[in-house]
Amino acid sequence: MNSNGDGITQARETGTLGKLMVLLDLVTHADAPLRFTDILSLAGQPRGTLHRQLSHLVEEGLLELDGDGRYSPGLRLLDFAARSWARNEFRLIAEPHLAALQQATGETVHLGVLRGSSIIYLDKVEGRQSVRMYSQIGNASPCYCTGVGKAALSLLAPESLRGLVAGLSFTRFTASTHVSAETLLAEIREIADRGYAFDCEEHEAGIRCVAAPVWSEDRTFIGGISITGPAYRLSMELLREWAVPVQLAAERIMEGMRIRLGPRR
Amino acid sequence: MNSNGDGITQARETGTLGKLMVLLDLVTHADAPLRFTDILSLAGQPRGTLHRQLSHLVEEGLLELDGDGRYSPGLRLLDFAARSWARNEFRLIAEPHLAALQQATGETVHLGVLRGSSIIYLDKVEGRQSVRMYSQIGNASPCYCTGVGKAALSLLAPESLRGLVAGLSFTRFTASTHVSAETLLAEIREIADRGYAFDCEEHEAGIRCVAAPVWSEDRTFIGGISITGPAYRLSMELLREWAVPVQLAAERIMEGMRIRLGPRR
DNA sequence: ATTTTTGTTCCATTATTTGGAACTTAATTT
DNA sequence: AAATTAAGTTCCAAATAATGGAACAAAAAT
Known part of the structure; x- marks a missing residue:
């Protein structure tokens, strides 16, 4: 299922972090905010699992969930990147x-x-x-x-x-x-x-x-x-x-x- | 411990992702690349644990490890952020x-x-x-x-x-x-x-x-x-x-x- | 009002992470 | 150069967290 658009993802997709990063990739590479079901079909994972994973990403500010239940990339990523770039x-x-x-x-x-x-x-x-x-x-x-x-x-x-x-x-x-x-x-x-x-x-x-x-x-x-x-x-x-x-x-x-x-x- | 500089970190620090994010925060908020030992003292974790966590972050491109064993923020963060911002x-x-x-x-x-x-x-x-x-x-x-x-x-x-x-x-x-x-x-x-x-x-x-x-x-x-x-x-x-x-x-x-x-x- | 779709919670099973210790390598001192 | 110390890496039984199926709840669609 590793539909890896353009090869930045260099990691194997095992390990807790790896799985979460695949999701983060999915959401950030989409053209618009994704709903739970969209991600569900793209990620091909059990609903319960996916739900918890997304919750964790939202908790950490890596994703954001709006009032309509749509997931977008989180702004915390900006802070990380700004520092990464500046230095x-x-x-x-x-x-x-x-x-x-x-x-x-x-x-x-x-x-x-x-x-x-x-x-x-x-x-x-x-x-x-x-x-x-x-x-x-x-x-x-x-x-x-x-x-x-x-x-x-x-x-x-x-x-x-x-x-x-x-x-x-x-x-x-x-x-x-x-x-x-x-x-x-x-x-x-x-x-x-x-x-x-x-x-x-x-x-x-x-x-x-x-x-x-x-x-x-x-x-x-x-x-x-x-x-x-x-x-x-x-x-x-x-x-x-x-x-x-x-x-x-x-x-x-x-x-x-x-x-x-x-x-x- | 959670020496959380300026309060972006809104999450509890339990869960695998939470712990990794604390580390990512640590490295990105530092003024210069950190060596393993620097992170060890800042993070207050067992050496084995920390080593594996850092390896995972490096594998995923969230951190980079240079030839001198110094950890810096990874450039993959830039890609995430660019998309997050553009959209x-x-x-x-x-x-x-x-x-x-x-x-x-x-x-x-x-x-x-x-x-x-x-x-x-x-x-x-x-x-x-x-x-x-x-x-x-x-x-x-x-x-x-x-x-x-x-x-x-x-x-x-x-x-x-x-x-x-x-x-x-x-x-x-x-x-x-x-x-x-x-x-x-x-x-x-x-x-x-x-x-x-x-x-x-x-x-x-x-x-x-x-x-x-x-x-x-x-x-x-x-x-x-x-x-x-x-x-x-x-x-x-x-x-x-x-x-x-x-x-x-x-x-x-x-x-x-x-x-x-x-x-x- | 009923059915379908969508989203959320629960929990025994399974897999991953943990952390102490042993080990290897590199740097420093004598 | 040998000895000592510090830095970094690997290993594995125990502890912890993630999994995924199913049951549950809420919203839409019929």
Whole structure:
């Protein structure tokens, strides 16, 4: 029953916590608040069991139950996340370099890390603000159709890569989305050779990006940074030019991490 | 023991999930990554037990363990929170009204809800952007020293209010922070009468705000909106003037919720 | 008014968590 | 370098919590 949408869930689903997290995933990934019965059919568990599990999640503030008996994600999650984000060392170190890259190109810059088979966006720097915060930050996107994702994959050892790709279920988002392991693996090899990746409207029509891989020495972080923008403004030629500054920024971030984290180990 | 910093934790700490959440709280509320031994002393649990609990949290991506054996909040929390935020109905309805209020005054506008004895900020609209996102959103602040917090308290029934205030542990942030239940309750009564609240540098020196209460009909949300800014620019006189537009915006948000949520109940 | 659907509570059975102790590994001291 | 101490991990019988079927209650639909 592990209908695991996009592979953040890396855990086996045994253990009390594991079961509860499956439920939390279910509710947070839904498009609208779910009623008890909806969850019942999705989770495929006995009513009594499910009821108690949901009650526990509500008690802890991880879910909220409104007057109509509909379950939504709890706001306590926001508090946890705000702290998680504010203190993230990788993000703190990368921030100035992302800002510089944004200044230099005028386009939107992203920072993301690989978790399971998803990219979680850690930061986003935009030129013209006024865009909603949280708009992208925290969001999980598939690794096989994003610049940051493919850059991250290019860092994996052959076995890990094969294992990860084997577990992917491809969704076609646009005409150019990779939908087979073979073409994806071929492109990853190219990316590993040249050191940077493109996303040519593979995730969203009309959106392109160049991305460079970033990693920490202890491999806790495997991710990347990217410059993203509309296809009409970002020709492939321009993107190829920008590969240089993106790679440079990636270098500087990794240097920053060595300085900051190095001494302790 | 349950050294519960600021009262978001509303749950009893029994049950498997409850115990794990205490740990998650501990790690996310710390200022830096914690080592096993640090957590051991803070949590006061047997080593074997703690070790397994932490392992489970790491397996689920709620905590991360780096190469130096230090535990940090997990990035999976970001994914949960991003979804929780993106879909929050209250926030979606309030958004345009917050933006309008920001435009009208030129100052920063906040939206927050009461959870336990904390205010969780759901949204923030700033004039001059370039400020870091997540900067305030998701953060939990005490209810007794914020405009939104006091506005929210003014909505509670006498018994609930007394119960909540009795459980508060006051921290003096500035010279004007409320540090006794009596003076706080007195001010809450005033606020309930006039319909809006001030924060005169009670949480942060040099920062003032006016806030109006907002609530949903089913009382799922009890919170408020505020206009915040530096004391040198926001005289008390100006804040009193702004009480009107803030209350108006609050009215419109509540109207929006009735329209959006009403039909179904 | 009756039936059906939906949501909640109960409790013996089953599975998981607990915590002390033994064990391994890493860091510090002599 | 050996000895000592501290830090982290694994194990297993006992204690505790979760399970799931069924009975019960409340709301909708007929």
